[in-house]
Amino acid sequence: MSISKKEIESSVKDKELIEIRRKEIVNAAVDLFVRKGFHRTTIREIAQKFGMSVGTLYEYIRTKEDILILVCDYINSTVRMRVKPSVEITKDSAQSLKNAIEIYYRIIDELQDYIIFLYQETKSLSHENRKYIFKSEEDMTRIFEDILKHGVEQGSFKIDEKNILLTAHNIMVLGQMWAFRRWALQKNYTLDRYIETQSKSILDQITKH
Amino acid sequence: MSISKKEIESSVKDKELIEIRRKEIVNAAVDLFVRKGFHRTTIREIAQKFGMSVGTLYEYIRTKEDILILVCDYINSTVRMRVKPSVEITKDSAQSLKNAIEIYYRIIDELQDYIIFLYQETKSLSHENRKYIFKSEEDMTRIFEDILKHGVEQGSFKIDEKNILLTAHNIMVLGQMWAFRRWALQKNYTLDRYIETQSKSILDQITKH
DNA sequence: AATAAGGCTGAACGGTCGTTCAGTTTATCA
DNA sequence: TGATAAACTGAACGACCGTTCAGCCTTATT
Numbered sequence: 001m002s003i004s005k006k007e008i009e010s011s012v013k014d015k016e017l018i019e020i021r022r023k024e025i026v027n028a029a030v031d032l033f034v035r036k037g038f039h040r041t042t043i044r045e046i047a048q049k050f051g052m053s054v055g056t057l058y059e060y061i062r063t064k065e066d067i068l069i070l071v072c073d074y075i076n077s078t079v080r081m082r083v084k085p086s087v088e089i090t091k092d093s094a095q096s097l098k099n100a101i102e103i104y105y106r107i108i109d110e111l112q113d114y115i116i117f118l119y120q121e122t123k124s125l126s127h128e129n130r131k132y133i134f135k136s137e138e139d140m141t142r143i144f145e146d147i148l149k150h151g152v153e154q155g156s157f158k159i160d161e162k163n164i165l166l167t168a169h170n171i172m173v174l175g176q177m178w179a180f181r182r183w184a185l186q187k188n189y190t191l192d193r194y195i196e197t198q199s200k201s202i203l204d205q206i207t208k209h
Numbered sequence: 210m211s212i213s214k215k216e217i218e219s220s221v222k223d224k225e226l227i228e229i230r231r232k233e234i235v236n237a238a239v240d241l242f243v244r245k246g247f248h249r250t251t252i253r254e255i256a257q258k259f260g261m262s263v264g265t266l267y268e269y270i271r272t273k274e275d276i277l278i279l280v281c282d283y284i285n286s287t288v289r290m291r292v293k294p295s296v297e298i299t300k301d302s303a304q305s306l307k308n309a310i311e312i313y314y315r316i317i318d319e320l321q322d323y324i325i326f327l328y329q330e331t332k333s334l335s336h337e338n339r340k341y342i343f344k345s346e347e348d349m350t351r352i353f354e355d356i357l358k359h360g361v362e363q364g365s366f367k368i369d370e371k372n373i374l375l376t377a378h379n380i381m382v383l384g385q386m387w388a389f390r391r392w393a394l395q396k397n398y399t400l401d402r403y404i405e406t407q408s409k410s411i412l413d414q415i416t417k418h
Numbered sequence: 419a420a421t422a423a424g425g426c427t428g429a430a431c432g433g434t435c436g437t438t439c440a441g442t443t444t445a446t447c448a
Numbered sequence: 449t450g451a452t453a454a455a456c457t458g459a460a461c462g463a464c465c466g467t468t469c470a471g472c473c474t475t476a477t478t
Binding site for chain 4: 251252253263264267272273
């Protein structure tokens with residue numbers, strides 16, 4: 001699931017210690033990255049934040065970009081780990097979708113700074129590593145795709161086969177928009193109202209009338 | 210309309226020359242920024258790109274961020290200048306909206322690199338300057354708001370008064386998504402198909418049935 | 419032709435930052 | 449307890465980059 005452990009080399013032998021230290025690194029870095037951006041955050045700051053020397057930090061990563069990968073991966077899996085177990089595909093497809101949307105949108109609200117960060121700093125990753133982030137986002141999309149497909153098979157939704165993927169993307173982006181357009185949306189709508197309205201218009205659109 | 214000319218100071222007296230030189234600066238910077246990002250692009254590169262010395266460049270701007278403002282402003286006004294004159298509010302509200310969506314989405318497709326750049330580098334601006342970018346985006350949103358309002362007044366659309374703004378934002382984001390989710394969308398859909406599908410589902414949603 | 423000012427030049431400055439490595443501390447085990 | 453390796457330290461290195469400034473060139477004016 002998580003790419004970080006396999007891909008990033010370390011000069012330390014103890015696998016368990018690597019795990020522990022990297023969690024510390026990520027915890028320190030996430031805050032700083034989100035607040036100041038990747039480029040403006042220095043290795044020294046990250047090391048200092050949890051009382052480790054710069055030298056030691058470099059025993060657990062190779063480059064600064066490695067930290068960015070760890071952080072992006074952490075954010076992505078946090079979102080996915082919190083959405084996935086809460087989503088269930090029941091017989092009532094409309095209700096399933098409604099629930100999934102609500103869960104996802106509430107997590108976005110909670111982690112909005114992280115979502116915005118992902119949008120803005122993915123481009124700082126190398127081409128190779130960016131693909132992992134996209135892949136992770138495709139995994140999230142598939143959650144909604146599956147619900148939609150199930151609803152179509154079951155006869156609750158009416159969506160052209162070819163448009164199921166697009167609809168899933170729409171659902172996700174309309175959620176993420178709550179974060180990256182907050183300067184406009186959050187002074188005009190409450191989260192509850194936002195979820196209700198978007199949810200309704202998505203369901204209206206795909207429900208047979 | 211454009212903030213750049215008034216806000217950014219210059220040590221050069223000749224107003225016309227400032228205009229000319231800044232256009233050269235923006236032209237050189239846009240390409241580099243879009244390709245390499247703001248932080249990775251150096252002043253030296255920008256100056257070299259159109260054969261000006263670093264010293265002279267600094268006669269026309271105060272800091273590197275000034276160039277970012279100029280570039281963001283340039284991108285925004287390019288989009289707006291190309292959308293606004295093509296949009297017209299006719300008696301047939303549905304057709305007006307359909308046209309506006311198509312025009313806007315096609316421009317996004319054409320300028321997708323620029324759109325993505327705006328999403329990613331706005332945060333590098335100071336708080337003060339970021340507000341101008343948001344304001345500019347609100348201006349764009351108002352174009353769609355006006356069409357929607359007109360359609361509601363005219364009886365063609367059925368949208369709760371409070372949701373007109375949200376619908377306008379939805380229309381814009383579903384367009385911008387074509388750019389920043391191209392890694393998923395552009396390998397599954399053509400632009401024509403994308404415009405048609407999104408356009409249809411937006412119109413379905415707000416048209417009285 | 420002399421003067422002056424507007425515009426231009428790029429070497430130099432000061433500072434920052436990612437990364438390394440010679441050496442120290444800590445933990446392990448014979 | 450001494451030896452060995454793993455883990456840690458932070459000063460130092462080298463490179464880069466935004467910005468400045470002392471002086472040069474060009475043009476216009478008298």
